[in-house]
Amino acid sequence: MPESKINRIAIYVSAFIIIILILFALLRDNADAITLNQAKEFLKSHSVQKVVATKKYVYIKTKNGYYKIPSSQVSPNMFVDYKVEVDNESNILIYLLLLVLFLGLGSLVFRMWQKKSLNEIFSSNRLKSNSAAAPNSMVNTQIEAIKSDVSFDDIGGISDVKVELEEIIDFMKNPKRYKNFGARMPKGVLLVGPPGVGKTMIAKAVAHEAGVPFYYQSGASFVQIYVGMGAKRVHELFAAAKKNAPSIIFIDEIDAVGKKRDGNRNDEREATLNQLLTEMDGFEGSSGVIVVAATNKIDVLDSALLRAGRFDRRIFVELPTKREREAVLLKYLQNVPHDLDVKIVANMTVGFNGAALAALVNEAALLALRQNDFHVTLEHFEQVKDKVIFGKKKLQMLNERQKAFRATYQAGKVVVATYYDIAFEKLMLSNEKLTPATDEPFIKQELESRVKMFLAGIAACDIKYNEHASSAKDDLDEAKELVEKMCREYGMGSSLLPDEKEQKLLLKRLYEECNVLLESLLGVLKKVEDVLLERESITKTEVKEYLDEVL
Structure with a gap:
């Protein structure tokens, strides 16, 4: 903060404090309460110097102090030898000070509001300017954890994968059990499988079951056109996760940043990959941070990323089998009124992944609504199957x-x-x-x-x-x-x-x-x-x- 701004704030605060102290001193009633007999004694001894009458009290000033007595206890005859001043409690100085205080506060509030409006205008203009000058640059946003609402019950057909990940979940819930036994959990878990099999949902389910913060980033978000930005974002991601440990970092499509270093120069990507490797070496297995990554191209990943101590546990998530497709279809059909045999649908969807099955159920439901049918039937699935197949490339659909x-x-x-x-x-x-x-x-x-x-x-x-x-x-x-x-x-x-x-x-x-x-x-x-x-x-x-x- 600039020194001039600090001095200006100090002057404002000092002025307000002085005004408040003056008002407190003027408004404070510092007279001592006395009895009627004590008041008569002061009057008899002729030690009274000044008498002031208000609506509630009569104030008597003597050489020794300032006293008050309720107006209801005295009579006018007691003060016939004194000039009584009447105070209507309308001290002009008090009103002036209150007015100054009110205007000062109002001026300060107005200046703060005006400054905020100007900052918003400048920020908006700067954002537009930056957007026009560097459309590919990333806006610097704070990395925050995502609250996962996906559980394993929401995902069908992953029984084998669930068994592999239950140990990770137990470690996140009971880290002392493993630490006391001298065991450590893997720092990294790599989910390998074709697109659409639910790798991201599986990672979210792990975070939900473990009840820990979930930090999601895609590999592409680390790849920047400005040197050093990708490495900085990796550092910020791991710093946030360590601060809120135990936690899970999920890097989707990690092959975008973790490709093999083949000698062709790409300083930014290599700097980002080096930072990722350094960060994974920088925390211990007992830190409570586990990195989960997903890829469908494990063969292009750098060997340094796959070595023990980094991504040393690999879980292969394959396309669902017939039984697994039945489980997935039952999940998606829970809220869809239907009249069909799920086994038949599972048998006709060889090569479908979870995303394709979700699209198939949705298209069948939409078709039933368009035809004003009360239930989704096998005919609806047969009519929309080709639509889903041709809309999903690289999926092998077999007759x-x-x-x-x-x-x-x-x-x-x-x-x-x-x-x-x-x-x-x-x-x-x-x-x-x-x-x-x-x-x-x-x-x-x-x-x-x-x-x-x-x-x-x-x-x-x-x-x-x-x-x-x-x-x-x-x-x-x-x-x-x-x-x-x-x-x-x-x-x-x-x-x-x-x-x-x-x-x-x-x-x-x-x-x-x-x-x-x-x-x-x-x-x-x-x-x-x-x-x-x-x-x-x-x-x-x-x-x-x-x-x-x-x-």
Whole structure:
């Protein structure tokens, strides 16, 4: 605050204090009350110097003091020897001081109101100017916690994820239990899954169940055109969370700021990522702050972000299975009058995520209202299904024939992966990849097994249908890429310096071996297909049981 402004405020305050003190001194009745006998004694002794009469009291001034006696106790005859002054209690000085005080306060209030109005005008003009000069800049706002009203009961079909997160919730509620045992919770939890599966809702549900503040930020909000702004916002976010610990920080679409550093210069993004890494290293597991992040592109994240001590717990949120879709549909249909079998709707929505199912229910309800129907029926869902499909890109919606091809394709992959003991837990009919990409070192036999897994879906479809679908492109590309690395980079071909035909020969040999293996396991392949068509998911343990029966 400028010194002149401080001096001006001090003068105003001092003036008001002086006026109030003067008014207090003038209005204060400091006369001592006396009895009628005491008043008569003063009059007899002729020690009275002045007599003042008011409506309530008669004031007597003597050499020794100032006294008062109620007017009702005295009579005019007592003061016949004295000149009595009559006070009508209208001291002009008092009124003047009160007027000055009133005007001063009014002037101060007016100046404050005028200054506030001018500040609002200047702020508005400055905001418009900044908006015109830097439309992409972020307005500096205080980071505040969001009160989450989403519970796990509001989300259907996430039983597996809920089990994973119950430990986090218990830690937020009872941190001393873990601290006394010498255990610490992970600093970061990474939710990985395709768009629309409810990653943000899951994070909000965790905050709601734990009863702690929830700080939401998107990864894109950290990416600024001005150097240093993204890093500053990361620091402010973590500072607010630590101040209100225990709390949860949720960073949505973290891949926007946490991409791999590939050497191409992007000072602002790298500075923001470095700040995020520093902040996650800067608080202990006992601080009560847990970072939850969501992404659908884990393969593009920087390895420093994924190492232990940062995001050291990963939870994969997949597209819902048939049973999970039933649970999700029941949630969305709670307040919608309907007359339908939810199982039929779940069966016709293979590949739908939670957001697509919500849109489907809403579109069906709107259609029923437009047609003035009292209930939503299966016909309404069938009429709006195409509308939801074409409005939702990148969602794989399957008809019956496509579903059969997908079941055979996925069955071939899961049987070969289990046969060669490739690490995975569960395969779903809607999965694009059975296992995530990894940079771990492998021996030649392990790499060949992975190539066979990528080719197994194509081989299974060729065996059963003598053709395969275009969805095999991604697996085929990975198989080609891995074979190329084996020959050109790892020296795993017939020689350390392979010729041009080496890759084709290796790919052809591995496909033929995969084809022979699946032909010998047609019974297992059929059982796995049936399970996928019925449940749309199967675990590695189940496939291993089928293999043990024939091997």
